[in-house]
Amino acid sequence: xxxxxxxxxxxxxxxxxxxxxxxxxxxxxxxxxxxxxxxxxxxxxxxxxxxxxxxxxxxxxxxxxxxxxxxxxxxxxxxxxxxxxxxxxxxxxxxxxxxxxxxxxxxxxxxxxxxxxxxxxxxxxxxxxxxxxxxxxxxxxxxxxxxxxxxxxxxxxxxxxxxxxxxxxxxxxxxxxxxxxxxxxxxxxxxxxxxxxxxxxxxxxxxxxxxxxxxxxxxxxxxxxxxxxxxxxxxxxxxxxxxxxxxx
Numbered sequence: 001x002x003x004x005x006x007x008x009x010x011x012x013x014x015x016x017x018x019x020x021x022x023x024x025x026x027x028x029x030x031x032x033x034x035x036x037x038x039x040x041x042x043x044x045x046x047x048x049x050x051x052x053x054x055x056x057x058x059x060x061x062x063x064x065x066x067x068x069x070x071x072x073x074x075x076x077x078x079x080x081x082x083x084x085x086x087x088x089x090x091x092x093x094x095x096x097x098x099x100x101x102x103x104x105x106x107x108x109x110x111x112x113x114x115x116x117x118x119x120x121x122x123x124x125x126x127x128x129x130x131x132x133x134x135x136x137x138x139x140x141x142x143x144x145x146x147x148x149x150x151x152x153x154x155x156x157x158x159x160x161x162x163x164x165x166x167x168x169x170x171x172x173x174x175x176x177x178x179x180x181x182x183x184x185x186x187x188x189x190x191x192x193x194x195x196x197x198x199x200x201x202x203x204x205x206x207x208x209x210x211x212x213x214x215x216x217x218x219x220x221x222x223x224x225x226x227x228x229x230x231x232x233x234x235x236x237x238x239x240x241x242x243x244x245x246x247x248x
Contacts, residue, residue, distance in 0.1 A: 016047035017102040017119070021090040023076055023083060024109045025053045028060070034112065041113035041241075044122070046105075049094055051076075051086040084211040085204035087180065092194050104190050106183040110244050111230065117241045122227075126184060129227040163213050168203050176220040180211040182230025182242040189224045196222075 020038065024031055038046070048068040052060060057073035060066050070093055076082040087106055094104065103122060159177065169175055185193070196218050197203065203210050219226040230242035 016045045018042075018044045018046040018105055018122070019049055019094055019098070019101055019103070020046055020105045020107055021049050021051070021087060021094075022107050022109055023051045023086040023090075024056045025076065026055065027109070028056070031056075031065075031109065034109065037112045041116050043116055043118040049090045051090045079207065079209050081204040081206040081208065081210040083180075083209065084214055087211060087215075088194070088197055088204070091185075091190050092198070095190055095194055101187055103187075104183075104185045105229070106180055106185070107242070108181045108244070110246070111181050111242050112245050114239060114241055114243050117229075121241070122184060125229065126186070126225055126227040159208060159212065162208050166203075166206060166208070168200060168206075168210075168214060169217075172217050172221045174217065174220045175213070176216040177213045178216055178228055179230055180215065181244060182228055182240070183215060184227040184229055185215070185219075186225055189219060189226055192222060192224055193218060 020042075022031075022034075035048075048065075050056075050060070050065065050069045052069050052073055053075050054073040057069060060069055070089065074082075074086055074089060076086050091104060094101070102119070160175075163169055163177065164175060193215060197214070203214055216226070218224070228240075230240050230244070
């Protein structure tokens with residue numbers, strides 16, 4: 001299994017410029033498969049921050065992966081703000097303890113890379129999508145290379161009827177949604193997100209998938225660069241580099 005040898009792999013690099021954040025919760029062998037996939041396809045200096053629930057925290061505490069786990073466990077649920085809270089915790093811990101990095105890449109425990117990707121690809125994707133994010137839209141859904149402005153009919157689709165009524169949504173002019181898997185955030189964006197969200201405790205208690213909405217909305221309204229590697233064509237490669245798979 002990955003890491004169970006004397007070979008020093010890339011995720012052990014202390015001078016990493018990309019930190020991969022993963023909420024993990026149930027399947028240790030599958031986590032090793034995921035890390036092996038990352039090692040094979042992600043040609044950057046990278047390392048991990050694993051945000052574990054109590055079960056995974058205990059399962060990993062005596063393994064070589066323990067040094068990549070947050071020093072506490074955190075329970076999370078689907079369709080609940082606790083998943084966003086897990087991402088926020090990982091970003092805050094990273095920003096507090098690491099003075100310099102280029103990117104954070106947010107993954108779920110089911111994300112694999114389709115193909116090789118490197119730092120040049122990341123920078124090109126970020127620059128291309130930054131130009132797209134300046135489009136003047138109100139309620140939007142990022143999909144297939146485009147922002148879709150939601151008319152009255154589409155405002156009743158997806159999670160918009162619920163997102164748009166949250167206290168968080170009332171604070172922002174533009175509302176943007178999309179998958180959280182594959183979000184690419186630079187150092188400046190991470191710092192701003194921590195400052196912006198650290199007092200908004202209500203977002204972590206909502207019975208909604210807030211991770212699909214909050215980060216994207218803050219970035220759009222504050223004109224902060226971010227990119228999405230899993231939901232749409234990435235302007236460099238024909239298919240998005242990151243996919244979601246079944247745990248087996």
